[in-house]
Amino acid sequence: MSEPATRDRFWLSDHTFTVPLDHADPDGPTIEVYGREVRRDREERPWLLYLNGGPGFSSPRPLGGEGWLRRALADYRVLLLDQRGTGRSTPVTRNTLARLGSPARQAEYLTRFRADSIVRDAELVRKALSVDQWSVLGQSFGGYCAVTYLSFAPEGLKEVLITGGVPGLGVTADDVYRRLFATVVDRNAAHYERFPEDVDRARRVVDHLRANDIRLPSGRALTTTTFQSLGSQLGSETGSTRLHYLLESPFDGPDLSDAFLVEVERELGWTATYPLYSVLHEASYADGPGATAWSGSRIRAEFTGFGVDDPGPPLFTGEVIDPAVFDTDPALVPFREAAHLLARKDDWPPLYDAAQLRANRVPVAAAVYRDDMYVDRELSLETARTIAGARPWLTAEWGHDGLRASNGAVLDRLIGLVVKPAGGPGPAG
Structure with a gap:
């Protein structure tokens, strides 16, 4: 057995995947998506996909002191995904955009970088890693992506953990x-x-x-x-x-x-x-x-x-x-x-499927922050009630950055909620 990770040491592995720019055109142009695998040791553990906030932010570069990551590594091997267009994935920059030509072509290209495309990337990544199902942790915008995942590809999910990122449904x-x-x-x-x-x-x-x-x-x-x-x-x-x-x-x-x-x-x-x-x-x-x-x-x-x-x-x-x-x-x-x-643009495709969410069978736990300035509490709770079996946790103890600020306590609570049998909406206080 290899030496376990200390506070500032863990095992890192790089993964790069080729995915279609447009998932509706799998034989068309491609881009690359990068993921950093993080493990505390060489022991086999189930996969946890981490979807960061944003949109447009790369996944965090761990230094070892992150309490939420240490808590995650106790149970999982973590894949920190640089969502398409960010970090070490094929980037979107002023230079790459200029090479596309007209503003119309640039705008059309940019429509491929929303949550629906990120979720389809994740599914290709999961299959490339030969993972039957994996857990997903979504922070802020990453939680929006997780609800999109539940809507359109629930077969790839073992469980979903959301912190400060349950979107409203049917709202503008x-x-x-x-x-x-x-x-x-x-x-x-x-x-x-x-x-x-x-x-x-x-x-x-x-x-x-x-x-x-x-x-x-x-x-x-x-x-x-x-x-x-x-x-x-x-x-x-x-x-x-x-x-x-x-x-x-x-x-x-x-x-x-x-x-x-x-x-x-x-x-x-x-x-x-x-x-x-x-x-x-x-x-x-x-x-x-x-x-x-x-x-x-x-x-x-x-x-x-x-x-x-x-x-x-x-x-x-x-x-x-x-x-x-x-x-x-x-x-x-x-x-x-x-x-x-x-x-x-007025012809955006949907990001969520309310009917699928009402029929959900994937265990879901979500931290909803009472005073969140970035994600409305009431819309989040309403969506959590729509997702069958979801267990929302409404808390005033932490703010939107509770995953990071709580030194692992928020993630520990969510893991504890999701492993319990889902029976109704769960705790909301």
């Missing part, structure tokens, strides 16, 4: 954003109640940005909308504190300080690494026909406080893509025309 992007913006307003209020000094600091920054053309070190314009997008971190365990620290000393005399601009860029600079997130975020809500039409930006206008002339403290936005980002962010400008075409 407008429905989702309308609910989430109400939560974002509450998160702003909680932040300013905790750090009342941030009201004046944020207002001063907003006023300065309105009066001046400010550039981040990369050359990206720092607009009021860009500044407000820093609120996307308010949904994480430490996000409010990080935002407060960012606002501690934003000025150097009458000017924004270099240190502040560098920190803002650090918070926002991931767009160059993960452009698919911005391009496909709204498309991840398109469950069937209907254009998203920059839903987040439209719905934001329904709520007082997000406009720079609105009374009261300036409100930070949450997980929303403003179309202006494709004009102001150099990393996203090359995606602009394709992104606008995707926003106008």
Whole structure:
């Protein structure tokens, strides 16, 4: 027997798979999908496929201190899948997109990178590894993918664990954003109640940005909308504190300080690494026909406080893509025309099958976070009630990043729930 993994040591193996770009055309162009196998030792254990949040984020690169991964490795061998277009899978970048030619061809290509294609990739990967059935753990957007998996390929699943990622069924992007913006307003209020000094600091920054053309070190314009997008971190365990620290000393005399601009860029600079997130975020809500039409930006206008002339403290936005980002962010400008075409697309295929979910026979356990800023709690619970035998766990102890922040406790709870006989909706408190 080989030496077992310590806190920072485990067995890693690389796997690369060739899959169709379009699963409806298996003999057409192909791309590669990469997965990193992680094992604590050489003992045989069942497979667990990990589907990361996103869309458009690569799977985590483990260093050994991740509590959730240590808990998973006690029972499973884990495959960390770089979902198509990310990480070591065939990438989607400004360069690869440019080689496709026209914006129309680029947009058509990008439609192949949603959850439905990711699930079909996973099925080909499972068969290539000679796995009869495997367990799936979906975090955030990965949970959306897991519900798509339950809808269209349940025969490949032994069990499903979802954390902060049970999507709404039969809802539009407008429905989702309308609910989430109400939560974002509450998160702003909680932040300013905790750090009342941030009201004046944020207002001063907003006023300065309105009066001046400010550039981040990369050359990206720092607009009021860009500044407000820093609120996307308010949904994480430490996000409010990080935002407060960012606002501690934003000025150097009458000017924004270099240190502040560098920190803002650090918070926002991931767009160059993960452009698919911005391009496909709204498309991840398109469950069937209907254009998203920059839903987040439209719905934001329904709520007082997000406009720079609105009374009261300036409100930070949450997980929303403003179309202006494709004009102001150099990393996203090359995606602009394709992104606008995707926003106008009105013939999206469905991502979920409610009838199949009602007939589900796969054990499912899901952590639903009561105050989740990124996934609406009530929509999640309604879907969990639709999935036959699902066992939702509604918790206020952890936020959206509970899988990471809980040092393995959230995953341990889900494993405990899913191994029990499924009889009704299960615990919800």
